[in-house]
Amino acid sequence: MAKPQIINPPNKLKSKVSMGGPGAVDPARLARAEAVIEKMTESYLDWVETDLAKLEGELAALSPGAPDTQERIDVIYRAAHDIKGQGGSFGYHLMTEIGALMCRYIENMDGAMTQEDVDLMQLCYKSMRAVITGRLSGDGGEAGRMVLDGLGKVAEKVKATGHGD
Amino acid sequence: MADYDLSNVKVLVAEDYAPMRKLLGQVLYELNVADFQMVANGQETIDFLQEYEADLLLVDNLMSPIDGTELTRMIRAGKTPAERHVPIIMVSGETSKELIVGARDAGVNEFLAKPISTQMVYQRFMNIIENPRAFVQTDDFYGPDRRRRPMRYPGLDRRREAYTYQTPQQAKAGG
Numbered sequence: 001m002a003k004p005q006i007i008n009p010p011n012k013l014k015s016k017v018s019m020g021g022p023g024a025v026d027p028a029r030l031a032r033a034e035a036v037i038e039k040m041t042e043s044y045l046d047w048v049e050t051d052l053a054k055l056e057g058e059l060a061a062l063s064p065g066a067p068d069t070q071e072r073i074d075v076i077y078r079a080a081h082d083i084k085g086q087g088g089s090f091g092y093h094l095m096t097e098i099g100a101l102m103c104r105y106i107e108n109m110d111g112a113m114t115q116e117d118v119d120l121m122q123l124c125y126k127s128m129r130a131v132i133t134g135r136l137s138g139d140g141g142e143a144g145r146m147v148l149d150g151l152g153k154v155a156e157k158v159k160a161t162g163h164g165d
Numbered sequence: 166m167a168d169y170d171l172s173n174v175k176v177l178v179a180e181d182y183a184p185m186r187k188l189l190g191q192v193l194y195e196l197n198v199a200d201f202q203m204v205a206n207g208q209e210t211i212d213f214l215q216e217y218e219a220d221l222l223l224v225d226n227l228m229s230p231i232d233g234t235e236l237t238r239m240i241r242a243g244k245t246p247a248e249r250h251v252p253i254i255m256v257s258g259e260t261s262k263e264l265i266v267g268a269r270d271a272g273v274n275e276f277l278a279k280p281i282s283t284q285m286v287y288q289r290f291m292n293i294i295e296n297p298r299a300f301v302q303t304d305d306f307y308g309p310d311r312r313r314r315p316m317r318y319p320g321l322d323r324r325r326e327a328y329t330y331q332t333p334q335q336a337k338a339g340g
Contacts (some may be wrong), residue, residue, distance in 0.1 A: 006310070007300040009250035013220050014294045017169045023197045024168035025287055033195030033283040040191060047184035081227060082182050085258030088280030089188060096280055103259075 037089065041137075044090040048132055054079045055125045062118050069113055076121065077106045083128060091137040094144050098127050101151060104158045120154045127151055167291060176201040177219035179236065180256070181228040185279070189223060189256070190285050195291075207231025211239070214246040221293070222247070223286075224273075226257040226264060233257065234264075234271045241272035241307045249307060250300055252293045258283060272305040272308025274298065 014040045018024075058079070084099025101125040109117055127147050130136070136144050176198050186203045193201045204213050206228040222240075226233035233255050240247050255268045258279040265276055275289040298309040329332045 001223070002304055005302040007302055008247075009297075009300055011294070011297045012248075013174065013252055013290075014297070016173045016220055017171055017294060018173075019170070020168050021170050023172045024170040025196055026168040026246065027166070029195070029197070029283055033192065036195055037188070037191060037283060040188065043187070044184070074304075081258050082185070083180070085279035086185055089282065090280075093280075099258075124227065 019110055038091065041090045044086065044092070045132065047086070048083060048092075048095065051079045051083050051130060052125070052132065055083075055128070059118065059122050059125055062121075064113050064115055064118065073106060073109075073113065077103060080106070081101070090133065093138065094131045094136055094140050094147060095128060097148070098124055098131065098151065101154055101158060108158060120157065122149060124154060149162070167295070169291065169294060170197065171290065172197050172199045174198055174200070175218065175220045176223060177213060177217060178203045178207070178223045179207060179209065179228065179233065180223070180225040181205045182225070185225070188281070189286075192281070192286050195283055196287055207233065207236035207239075210236055211245045219247065219251060221252045221254065221290070223254050223256050223277075226259060226268065228241060233273075234268050237271040237273050237308075238267065243307075252286075252297075254286075254293075255287050269311055270306070270308075272306070274309050 008113025055076060058076050062069065062076075080099045082099075083101060084096050087093060087099060088132040089095075095112050102121065105117075105120060105124070127150060130147055131140065131144070132145055134140075136147065138144075140147060176193055178186060178193070178201060180189060180203070186205075188201060190201065193237050202213065202217060202219075204210050207224075208230045210222070210224070211231070224233040224236055228236075231239070236245075237253050237255070239245050240251065240253065241249055243249050250276045253272070254275040254277055256277045256279060257264065257268075257274045260278045268276060274293055277285055277289050300308060301310050
């Protein structure tokens with residue numbers, strides 16, 4: 001094995017930025033930016049409807065033993081993954097939490113999909129739907145806790161696989 | 166926190182999920198990045214880089230064809246039109262240890278877990294501007310030094326002494 005070489009490439013990014021001035025990212029600009037992103041929440045609620053509709057349709061069509069099961073699971077996983085990825089950016093942290101749980105559950109499914117798998121994925125979907133319908137942003141308060149409590153069985157199964165992180 | 170003017174920086178975003186592209190676009194706009202472009206997967210990134218000299222890439226992982234990890238590996242191997250050392254920030258909803266280690270071993274500079282915020286994106290930009298990592302070239306790796314900081318070790322630093330790096334596979338095999 002040849003000796004590793006250490007290379008210090010030119011820091012092109014640094015050469016293209018300057019410090020200060022009216023266009024600089026100062027705390028005020030960052031605060032404005034966060035406020036603008038927060039205002040995108042209405043758009044988020046439209047976007048997430050599309051994902052939820054996709055989840056609903058695919059889950060309704062899931063049937064243990066059907067030949068298209070894996071394809072549908074893949075679509076469901078992608079939708080849950082997307083929901084997980086954007087919820088927290090708009091203050092809907094419960095959507096990120098439930099999306100993450102659903103992804104973990106699907107990742108840990110082994111063997112043929114059972115009706116229980118379908119039911120537990122449906123439970124995740126319904127919980128997401130409850131969060132959006134109830135506009136449960138942040139931690140969702142008491143209602144948010146109830147939604148998460150209702151997902152206890154999903155969480156237990158994920159934890160039992162040892163991949164709950 | 167340093168106040169950088171990013172208006173001359175060119176950023177290419179590779180993200181297959183349209184709402185996330187909109188969010189990232191808005192974040193870059195708010196950070197005053199005047200020139201940013203969006204593509205939807207790794208293949209489009211490679212095609213786009215024929216004409217667009219990006220200063221930095223923001224890449225999702227879960228994309229097809231060519232996911233973010235593979236795209237990074239190809240860029241570091243010099244198999245794309247991009248400069249091999251172009252900074253790459255992976256923006257991913259998947260945060261498993263396997264993915265993060267895989268992305269690091271492919272040669273990403275920074276990892277950003279979704280959900281994102283403007284501040285988080287800016288912080289990653291700052292890391293690359295202020296703390297650029299040296300690149301390491303071995304037989305089977307080209308990318309940012311995977312050791313974030315020099316570790317204080319009271320004994321003989323065998324890495325410094327012999328400069329023999331091990332791949333994770335070799336280390337696992339006890340080689």
